[in-house]
Amino acid sequence: MVDDLRFSDFTISERLRITALTARIAKRGLADDGTDRVDTADLKRRIERIENTALKRKRKKP
Numbered sequence: 001m002v003d004d005l006r007f008s009d010f011t012i013s014e015r016l017r018i019t020a021l022t023a024r025i026a027k028r029g030l031a032d033d034g035t036d037r038v039d040t041a042d043l044k045r046r047i048e049r050i051e052n053t054a055l056k057r058k059r060k061k062p
Contacts, residue, residue, distance in 0.1 A: 010054050022048050 007015065025040045032038040 005051060005055055005058065010050070013025050014050050014054060018047055018050055 010018065021043050025043050028038045028040050028043075
């Protein structure tokens with residue numbers, strides 16, 4: 001997560017989306033049988049986009 005953000009900086013819908021994506025990452029991690037073939041990069045990129053949106057909104061405030 002970006003250093004300048006706190007969980008309170010996110011909107012409720014962003015919090016829910018991050019929570020759901022984190023759960024999906026955990027589920028994929030559990031599905032891995034030790035072969036490291038499970039890719040979670042797509043979900044991590046989605047979380048990063050949400051973080052960047054929140055950071056832009058935070059920096060825009062006076």
